[in-house]
Amino acid sequence: MLVFIWGLVVSVESLILILLLVAFYIVGERKILSYIQLRKGPNKVGVIGLLQSFADFVKLLSKCKFGEFSFRSWFSLIGCMILVSCSVSLVVIYTLINSNVWGNWTLLYFLVLSSLLGYSTLLIGWCSWSKYSLISSIRVSFSSVMFEMVFMCVVILFGLSYNGYGNPYISSILMFIAPLVFIIWLLVLLSENNRTPCDYVESESELVSGISVEYSSVLFLVIFACEYLIMFIFSWISFIIFLSINEILIVMCLVLFVMMRGSFPRLRFDIFVSLIWEYCIVIILVYLMCLFSLL
């Protein structure tokens, strides 16, 4: 019983700290993107704009609220619930792995949660009665399905090398065993987190704000915060699976996401699909076969 209370307290603390990181990461992203574009980002609110996220938070909470379901079905709330539950469970697993508590199938929990996240974006987009959100939710769930494929292969590669799916911290040389897989994994991670060059959620306002077009104040905040939280957790797990170092590489990975957003245009959707299915899956399956036959 005491173990549960300890776990709860530690997870809540970790969730608060990650949300704080998300707040400052949003400001950091806006400032880095703006300096790439030779302008200053938000620099009026805090010292040099550092409190911008908190100002946005207060603004979003006090925006006008609509209780009717005339532009969005009630079913969309279930999508938001799934999103929140999955991201909170991801934070729980993050906390427990960092506290050296792990079981035989720790990585498989990650796989399950990433699959459930695909449902959430599908529901959120489909249940809004707007064609923009429908189009973007179909595209996003499709790319999330492809991410799941690659993630499953990576988990199997990890399992073959390290005798099970337990503690991911023991994996220190997987990147050197399978370097191409790491490059493919970074590309697919971009598509899962809906970052340019694979952002099909809103396509930089091609589909006007994508799946969250009919969501105002609180739910929009929830969707937005969960997206960045998932980005943090997945960049952590990717550097834990491949190398065994964490803190500085997570920050580098997050900055890398921002720099890629500022540097590359979006991949055309059919090019993206054929890239993943014709090249990446083939490479990963060849690695799987080689690793199996070597053991």
Place this chain on the structure above:
Amino acid sequence: LGFCFLGLLFFSLGLFLLFTLWLVWLDLLGYNSFRESQSVYECGFDSKDVSRFPFSFRFFLIVILFVILDVELCFVLQMPFELFYFMYGNRLYYLYFIVLLVFGVWLEYFNGLLVWK
């Protein structure tokens, strides 16, 4: 097992969190709502209907391919647990299975099913 329990606990906590957020949000209602903000984001007309989406064959086909590969990989997921106890007889069958998996992907590639077009 405690791990599992904690996960479920936090799952439900997340649900409860979102539910209370929603209740708080509904509670602070009372702002006047304009007619435009009550309809779907579209310019020039009011649509009362749910937007329809024509069925796209390409999405469906590639998702079916994903499902097949997913199920095959679920069988392969068991492999690391047996591998380190020197699976004698099973090793050949695993090899056959993985070869069949890769052969299936190669066939799909060869028939041009993986391309979007």
